[in-house]
Amino acid sequence: MNRIIKYRWWIIVVSIVATMVMSTSLFRLEVDPDLKNYFPNHMESMVNTKKIEDVFGNQDFVILLFETEDVLNAKTLHRLKNIERALVRTKGIKRTTSLFGSNRIYGKDGIMYVEPTVRHIPETPEQKEELRSEIKDNDLVYNIVVADNFKSTAIILALEEKVNEDSVFQAIHEVIDRFPGEENIHFGGLPYLRQSMDKDIQRDSLILIPLALIIMLVFLYLVFREWRGVLLPFAVVILSTALSISFIPILGWKFSLITILVPIMLIAIANDYGIHMIAKYQEINANALGKSMPEISLQITGKLWKPILLTGLTTIAGIGGLLAHTLIPARQMALIAGIGIMMAVFLSLTFIPAILSMLNRSKPISTLKRKRVHDKNNFLGHFATFVVAKSKVIPWAALTVTLLVSIGIFFLRVDSNEENFFPEKHPVKKAAKIINSKYGGSENISVLFEGDLLDPKMLNKMEFYREEMEKMEEIDLTMSFSGVVREISKALNDPESILYDKIPPSREAVAQYMELYTMSGNPEEIEQLVDFNYEHAHLMIRINDVSNNVVNKVIDRIRALSENDPNVAAIGGYGFVRTQLANRVMVGQFYSLSIALVVIFILVSIIFGSVSAGLLGIIPLLMSVLLLFGLMGIFGIRLDVATALLSSIMIGVGVDYTIHFLWRYRDERYQHRQPHEAVVTAITTTGRGIIFNALSVIIGFIVLIFSSFTPIRFFGILVVVSIIACLVGAMLILPTLLLRKRYRFLEPQQKPVDRKIENNELKDAI
Numbered sequence: 168m169n170r171i172i173k174y175r176w177w178i179i180v181v182s183i184v185a186t187m188v189m190s191t192s193l194f195r196l197e198v199d200p201d202l203k204n205y206f207p208n209h210m211e212s213m214v215n216t217k218k219i220e221d222v223f224g225n226q227d228f229v230i231l232l233f234e235t236e237d238v239l240n241a242k243t244l245h246r247l248k249n250i251e252r253a254l255v256r257t258k259g260i261k262r263t264t265s266l267f268g269s270n271r272i273y274g275k276d277g278i279m280y281v282e283p284t285v286r287h288i289p290e291t292p293e294q295k296e297e298l299r300s301e302i303k304d305n306d307l308v309y310n311i312v313v314a315d316n317f318k319s320t321a322i323i324l325a326l327e328e329k330v331n332e333d334s335v336f337q338a339i340h341e342v343i344d345r346f347p348g349e350e351n352i353h354f355g356g357l358p359y360l361r362q363s364m365d366k367d368i369q370r371d372s373l374i375l376i377p378l379a380l381i382i383m384l385v386f387l388y389l390v391f392r393e394w395r396g397v398l399l400p401f402a403v404v405i406l407s408t409a410l411s412i413s414f415i416p417i418l419g420w421k422f423s424l425i426t427i428l429v430p431i432m433l434i435a436i437a438n439d440y441g442i443h444m445i446a447k448y449q450e451i452n453a454n455a456l457g458k459s460m461p462e463i464s465l466q467i468t469g470k471l472w473k474p475i476l477l478t479g480l481t482t483i484a485g486i487g488g489l490l491a492h493t494l495i496p497a498r499q500m501a502l503i504a505g506i507g508i509m510m511a512v513f514l515s516l517t518f519i520p521a522i523l524s525m526l527n528r529s530k531p532i533s534t535l536k537r538k539r540v541h542d543k544n545n546f547l548g549h550f551a552t553f554v555v556a557k558s559k560v561i562p563w564a565a566l567t568v569t570l571l572v573s574i575g576i577f578f579l580r581v582d583s584n585e586e587n588f589f590p591e592k593h594p595v596k597k598a599a600k601i602i603n604s605k606y607g608g609s610e611n612i613s614v615l616f617e618g619d620l621l622d623p624k625m626l627n628k629m630e631f632y633r634e635e636m637e638k639m640e641e642i643d644l645t646m647s648f649s650g651v652v653r654e655i656s657k658a659l660n661d662p663e664s665i666l667y668d669k670i671p672p673s674r675e676a677v678a679q680y681m682e683l684y685t686m687s688g689n690p691e692e693i694e695q696l697v698d699f700n701y702e703h704a705h706l707m708i709r710i711n712d713v714s715n716n717v718v719n720k721v722i723d724r725i726r727a728l729s730e731n732d733p734n735v736a737a738i739g740g741y742g743f744v745r746t747q748l749a750n751r752v753m754v755g756q757f758y759s760l761s762i763a764l765v766v767i768f769i770l771v772s773i774i775f776g777s778v779s780a781g782l783l784g785i786i787p788l789l790m791s792v793l794l795l796f797g798l799m800g801i802f803g804i805r806l807d808v809a810t811a812l813l814s815s816i817m818i819g820v821g822v823d824y825t826i827h828f829l830w831r832y833r834d835e836r837y838q839h840r841q842p843h844e845a846v847v848t849a850i851t852t853t854g855r856g857i858i859f860n861a862l863s864v865i866i867g868f869i870v871l872i873f874s875s876f877t878p879i880r881f882f883g884i885l886v887v888v889s890i891i892a893c894l895v896g897a898m899l900i901l902p903t904l905l906l907r908k909r910y911r912f913l914e915p916q917q918k919p920v921d922r923k924i925e926n927n928e929l930k931d932a933i
Contacts, residue, residue: 171468172461175521182518186406189413196412199421200364203744205494205808212747215739219615222703223695224261226611226741229324229339230355232601238266238313238320239295244288246348251322253342259330262691264323269308270692271301272651272684274658281687284308307654310644314605321606324356325695332358353598357741360585363595364424367875371427379434379870380404386866387438390859391445393529399522400441403514408433411507415499424588425496425808427879428871429503435867436482436504436820437511439860440475443827444519446856447471453531460528464520472516474830477774478823479512481767485819488763489812493751497812547858550898551850555843558903565790565900573793575800581749582805584610584713588876603711606644610713612721613740614706614729621677621701625734626652626670629706632728636708641721643711648697648704655680703736710742718746752811763818764788771822775829777912783904784825787896788818795889804885809878813885820864821893824857828897832905833913842909846902854898861894 171178206213220226231250235243244266251265262268271284284305289295299317303309313320326335336359343352383404387397408430415422447467455463486508489501554561586599614632618625629649636642653668659680660667671677681701697704710721722743729735764785772781792814804810831853835845864886871883905913 169465171517171520172465172524175524178517178521182406182514186409189417190409192413192416193409195416197416197421198365198368199423200361200368203741204421205423205425205496206744206748207493207495210744210747210751212739212743215615215737216613216741216744217739218737219613219705219739222615222698223705225326225328226613227326227357229326229335229358230598230602231322231324231339231343232319232353232355232598233321234319234351234353234601235349236318238317239289239298241288241290242348243320243350244285246346246350247320247322248285248288249346250342253345254322254324254339257335257338257342259327259332259335259338261325261327263325264692265312266302266308266320268322269312271305271308272654272658273301274660277659279655279658279683279687281684284312305654306650310606311646314601316605319601319605326358332362336362353594353601355595355598355602359598360595363589363593364585367589368422368424368427371874371876371879372422372430375427375870375874376430376434378873379431379867382866382870383434383438383863386863387442390442390862391449392532395523395526395529396445396449399519400438400445400515403441403511403518404434404437406514406518407437407507407511410510411503414503414506418499420499423496423499424876424879425494425500425812426503427874428809428812428882429500429507431868431871432504432816433507433511435864437507438863438867439820439823440479440512440515441519442859442863443471443475443856444515446859448523449532450852450855452528453533460526461524463528464524467523468516468520474827475512475516477770478826479508481770481822481826482819483508484766484770485763485817485822486815487766488759488761488815488818491755491758491762492812493748493755494808494811497755497808500812501815545851547851547854548847551847551854554850554899554902555846555906558906561899561903562907565895569790569793569797572797572801575797575802576793578800578803579796580800580803580805581715581753581811582807584745586713587805587807588878590875590877593875603713606709610710610718610742610745611740612708612710612718612725612738612742614708614725614735615737615739616704616706616734617702617736618734619674619701620648620697620704621674621681623670623672623674623677625704626677628732628734629704630670632706632725635728636721636724639721639724641710641712641717642708644709646696646707646709648693651684651693651696652677652680655684659683708740713742713745715746715749718742719750722746752806752808756806756811756814760792760814760818763815767818767822771826774826775833775912777910779910780829780912783829783901783910784822786904787825787893787900788821790900791817791821791889791892791896794892795885798888799885804881807878809876809882810885813882813889817886817889817893820890821896824861824893824897825901827853827857827860828901829913832902836913837915839915842906846906850898850902857897858894861890864890 233243233247247265248267251263251267254260255263266285267283269284270281272279272281274280284302285298289298302313309315312323326332384397384401387400391397411433412430415426444467447470448463451463451466455466483505486504487501489497492498586596589595616625616629620626626649629647633645633647633649637645649670652670656666656671657668671680695705708721710718722738725738729738767788768781768785771784772778774780795814795817799806799810828849831849832845835848836842840848868883868886872880874880874883
């Protein structure tokens, strides 16, 4: 301990310089809004989706939705035509699909024609209604690029591989501005979702982190009422947060939606250890007459180094449970946060006492003098009296409330739909609602077929799959190569013919159909549905309800149909990826939670040398977890990429309160104080630091309610609930358990010595 005083200048200078050097890596920090990078590549859905994309290219499309009273108005069609012509020539856009860029296949006098859906912009009401009728009869366009009520239409843009999406969207906006109109334009598709997430992640980083720091400064001043109590814990927060975040670019990682939580988490948690140090300084300063600041600094470190080190380790262990999580950014967060907490512990035990030893003693706080901490008029003294008086009732009341609330767990659901990351009024959400209601749904499931796609047996098999899937009320739209062949048959055969709207009976007939189509139209129009060699075909299924249960139901139906089918090579699509992730979130939640609880149990047992201590350590945490998930189920808050991380973080932070309380209680018992005396003393002394600690976490996380993302907002609210639950567990439930039963590891190790009770008012408090 004396070395802290001896080398205090080295400690201060090295801490600051090392942080500044490491922080230079932050200039290389990049944002990763691509949700595909959040999932493990070995997931079945990811492997299958990549297999499909290897054949049919990137399945990420930008969707421009034009809303107006009637999309067949001449002004609207002129604007659409001009915009699409400009977009076709835009670098990075591979092809477009729209009323002008899609085909109409029809027959006349026994001849098949493949022409643009809109050849001429209608000038009269009769021409407009004729065009409307043609569109309704075109299964390749109706409900795909135009809504059934003709109040909206879409331009679908396929992007080139590895394109710079920022430059593409900039070009798209320039084109739209070049051709103004009265139509409302909405953007949709995964590339746009990534763009929105990128901007909102940067916005959150620039607003939430400074806001959290400002609020924390105000909180520290209100708590300690002296600047050393503000600046020293705050310095630890800045240094440890900067050091840990610096590892993100050093390790080659990027800033993601989940990574937003790391600096906020560290601002809230890294503060805790400094708060305990300053609270202990003020307690000692109020009672240690004649001591110098170096002596007080050493006394603080001597008293707190063990509980702070151990609570730091248990916090890291709790958050470390996220290493078992499915999401890659969650694992990264566990490591980065662990580094930050480790640095905060180290700096709190070295940097703070090093600086404190160089300062003058501040004015003692009179309410912290030993003779006044148990004052009945003091809030903590009154609370301690209540805990002792109601020690028989409190555990049963807490158990009853926990069991009743935990019923909500049965209603808890998982949600990994990225559209729900945004609030209702966000442009992403508005576009998604239109796509889901008018264009068959934004969620896509893909089935890859392999074989001779000119064989009628294969085509009829695809038709069977398509028809069976469309029987499900959750599916409004399917697209397949077999549907294109049927459209060609409608053009080449009279409605009275048995071949009308049917798959031809022979391979030669199918081949002739496709040869005629190739001669008359553009083969690129169907390259998303069949490859050039007719060896792979793509059945695209759009789902109008993106809830997890619905998508799982659709996947199960496809699996049942394709069982033992050698022609079905893969089931993929982003809808499958998202749903499989959601399924794993629940499993990952169980694993990370179980691992965190087991590790905490083992660590607390080792710290206090007793299995009973381990059980006492996790009982408040288990009750908090049950309350948290129960409330989420009751209020319909779903488990998603953010809220699924909450339990491990809560366990890591919440166990600190239990350890600090047990540590002080054991110290009091070792001085041969009676259990009720030890409980009152622990509540009125260490309890102050515990409450400040909990409030700092709540204050730190509460800024998340201003996030652009709905899951992050819910995360901030749920942190408040979970930390309050952990605080109640440590300050209310744990003391009553200690009063109801004697635990050997907490009993005095030597015979009692004669002593006088230092605080006569303690008797009155009991």
